[in-house]
Amino acid sequence: MGMQFSVLASGSTGNATFIETEEHSFLVDAGFSGKKMESLFSQIDRKISDLSGIFVTHEHSDHIKGVGVLARKYKLPIYANEKTWRAMDRLIGDVPTEQKFIFNMESVKSFGDCDIESFGVSHDAAEPMFYVFRQGGKKLVLITDTGYVSDRMKGTIRDADIYIFESNHDVQMLRMCRYPWNIKRRILSDIGHVSNEDAAIAMSEVIGDNTKQIYLAHLSLDNNMKDLARMSVSQTLEHKGIIVGEQVELCDTDPKNPTALTAV
Known part of the structure; x- marks a missing residue:
């Protein structure tokens, strides 16, 4: 399995x-x-x-x-x-x-046939961290809730088979929304959330030969849409020379319903 x-x-x-x-x-x-x-x-x-x-x-x-x-x-x-x-x-x-x-x-913890590695991110929490799951030569990365993706993070998550990657907001939608300025500033900051474009730039620097799918995650209900996130990420990746649909597939996540159970 x-x-x-x-x-x-x-x-x-x-x-x-x-x-x-x-x-x-x-x-x-x-x-x-x-x-x-x-x-x-x-x-x-x-x-x-x-x-x-x-x-x-x-x-x-x-x-x-x-x-x-x-x-x-x-x-x-x-x-x-x-x-x-x-x-x-x-x-x-x-x-x-x-x-x-x-x-x-x-650090890394082993559970039988699976190794789980933790790594720090940049978010306004006590000590936020996300995880890399490795099993049988396969690698799954989960990274959301970060204001930016550092070189250290990129080194840890590079060339995963599957990414569950934050694509939180469209910057223009966020700037125009009714949120108070202090909330907008927090989201846009280095300890907030990455935008569609910034997420895609980071993706372009970690995607490798093994990468099959990227699931766009943690979308803002007020300042993003699935179609917009997919389009923005696709355009940025293709500008960086990565052809969506050929080299890598972009997949949606949903705020209420699960994605299909999928093999890595």
């Missing part, structure tokens, strides 16, 4: 991604209610009770809303770095100590 995944839902209202190998299955973030998470799992015909653990990227509510509920109900281990644990502990409610695990930034 190898490694399979589904972006269960992704957007400014909530985020969750499912990854499985022959031996283990994992959830990265649970930014929805327990009931919604159960519905998302049922749509891909998988069980939350079978998870090997929940991996938390950072403490913002659109990533941890259901973490405590799922951990308590299904007795699941939770993995996060120390600063994230301190920031989210009171937000997720009581979780038994034996279900709390530290996963330090810039």
Whole structure:
């Protein structure tokens, strides 16, 4: 079977991604209610009770809303770095100590047939980090919630088979929207979110011979659209000499519904 995944839902209202190998299955973030998470799992015909653990990227509510509920109900281990644990502990409610695990930034944990590497991003959270999943020579990268993509990040995520990559906003839509200026400034900053164009520039520098698909993730409900994100990213990639549809495929994610369970 190898490694399979589904972006269960992704957007400014909530985020969750499912990854499985022959031996283990994992959830990265649970930014929805327990009931919604159960519905998302049922749509891909998988069980939350079978998870090997929940991996938390950072403490913002659109990533941890259901973490405590799922951990308590299904007795699941939770993995996060120390600063994230301190920031989210009171937000997720009581979780038994034996279900709390530290996963330090810039480290690797092995789970049977799968290695998971954590790496830091630039976001206004305690110590935000995302993950690279490796299994059987395949590589899946999950990177959202970052104001920019540094050379260090690019080195870690280069030449993945699959990217789940933030394409948060269209800059002009954001500038023209009704958000207060302090919110716009935060999103546009180095600790906010990457735009369609900036995401595509970063993609162009990490796409390799193994790269098959890029899933455009964490789209703003107010300041982006699927068609616009796809068009903007395509144009920028093609300007950089990468032909979408031939060298790499762009795929949508949805704020409410899962992508099909797909092999890496």
